[in-house]
Amino acid sequence: MSEDLKIIDEVTSGEYKWGFVSNIESENAPKGLSEDIVRFISAKKKEPEWMLEFRLKAFRHWQKMQEPQWANVNYPKVDFQDIIYYSAPKPKKQLNSLDELDPEIKATFDKLGISLLEQKRLAGVAVDAVIDSVSVKTTFRQELSKLGIIFSSFSEAVQEHPELVKKYMGSVVPYTDNFYAALNSAVFSDGSFCYIPKGVRCPMELSTYFRINSAGTGQFERTLIIADEGAYVSYLEGCTAPKRDENQLHAAVVEIYAHTDAQVKYSTVQNWYPGDKDGRGGIFNFVTKRGLCAGERSKISWTQVETGSAVTWKYPSVILKGDYSTGEFYSVALTNNYQQADTGTKMIHIGKHTRSTIISKGISGGRSNNSYRGLVRIGKQAEKARNFSQCDSLLLGDKCGAHTFPYLECANPTAKVEHEATTSKVGEDQIFYCNQRGISTEDAIGLIVNGYCKEVFNQLPMEFAVEAQKLLAVSLEGSVG
């Protein structure tokens, strides 16, 4: 092995900084999944009958479904009876101010660099923080409500805005959609809910921070974002989990509904615990994210930076139903050690003059495997639809893999679809060139990888882009950060 490869090997076997466990007392459901557990969760949350009905229908449907096998990932079979489906920090009471927040929870978020108070004051970002399964604090609610914006935990929305939840939940991702979406629909415990009324431009970034803390639990959160006519919102999502030897399941659903002229920008920095350098432990991240551009000229944009999780299975998609609607997908997926990622997007063009852009940057290091899987479907009615896809893969070292699976279905002859793909290695020439200018090999790799991801980072809100760059550097370099 050459010196450069050795260094790449070293720097790509970095340590996970967010692996601590917080000593928060929690209330758990018994292990396993049955109708009783579904009823238990619903009862815990004091849900109305229609919500329980939805869960039970989903559960019954799920029982008939098979785990999907088509993804390019390998992992031990998940024992769905060995998972705790509900875990909540205790005591859960109505919080009126930040001071009432459990100090241990507050300390957890401080450690994560998500100081709720600071965030609130400095960044002007409204934060919803979800530990294990329950939303612990939503900041900035009152200011937002003056504009008619609803930003709350999902459970609260079920209580306070049942008509909206009833109308939109499952309208983009029905519980029948896929195995994990069905599971989520049956057992989801909380998540974020957001409604932007007609013509309102949300003045701040909305943000949800997800944290798995308890052992043996699964996290099943559900996010629903509705942008009414002409509304705009930029939404951020971050996630981390403690280091554990066993795998933990995270199966989330995110639904976005965009009415006429509405715009939603959804950015994720996903940093679930990826497992150790021998591939032990880590989160199974099986997520269904989808947006519906229901109205004309609406726009939904997904930006994701994926550095965590042992196994990722995730395809944020857009259904372009409204004429002249736009879908975008910008992704950086970094896999390291024994991580596996099968991620990409689906752009379903239904309306006329619909446009979509896909920019995917995969980076593989260690012995990891990174796959891009994308579908572009142009329906019969999608006159003059356009898609541009660019899928690049970057290899660090010689033991990792990069794969691209683009699917294209075009039923309208006036559509125009472009696909570009490249695979490259961080060249020894590039590293030597940096070295010769006084830059160490570690820093050179960081520089080159960040340069490679620039197009995607440019799409992130400023603070998030900085965080993503740092995260990438840490994921590559271990303790440097």
Place this chain on the structure above:
Amino acid sequence: MLNIKNLHASVEGKEILNGLNLQVNPGEVHAIMGPNGSGKSTLASVLAGREAYEVNEGEVLYHGESLIELSPEDRARKGIFLAFQYPIEIPGVSNANFLKTAVNEVRKSKGLEALDSKDFLKLMKDKMQLVKMDKSMTQRSVNEGFSGGEKKRNEIFQMAMLEPELCVLDETDSGLDIDALRIVSDGINALRDGKRSFIVITHYQRLLDYIVPDFVHVLYKGKIVKSGPKELALELEEKGYDWIKEEVEI
């Protein structure tokens, strides 16, 4: 400053340099000429510490200290700069960002504080003038989509920014038209301050019309076989290398 004694170096098991001697004192400009395959670029790579090049015998002393065990970045930080024959492209990394990282690494190794953005921009502005570089070049990705001339100019710009003590120019004139050659040479000459030393590797006398050397060396089969004043370059231009080859073979 630089003292090379009986240097033997190989790449992929093949010995390219065999018994090269060269002494460079502060402020001197040495031109290294020689036919293709004589080992000119190998010398540049060995000085910069490129991994594939192995030193089998001999010494390379820089300020009395052996370079051979030092990493490429440590050599760079000690003031050795290589202007590449084929500058490398780094997509997505702006020239400015790249140089800021490099300049601050070099400063750090000297115990100096990192330059803040304001001072750095000022430094860049000053140095850009040396090679008549357009401001937009600093925002473009390192060498990406640069013409041959722009790439070479960028090398000299980087050299000016990093303020090295020993500059090794590997065929900096190749691929340049007359105007670009003049700009690049002017930039290099502006950096001659009586202390900084240069090793100028070239095929052609033409470059030496602009950068006037103190010494000219002929490298042949991995050794310096002839050294002389700047007039030697003219003689080579006129007569080619055959007469030297003959001299050596005898």
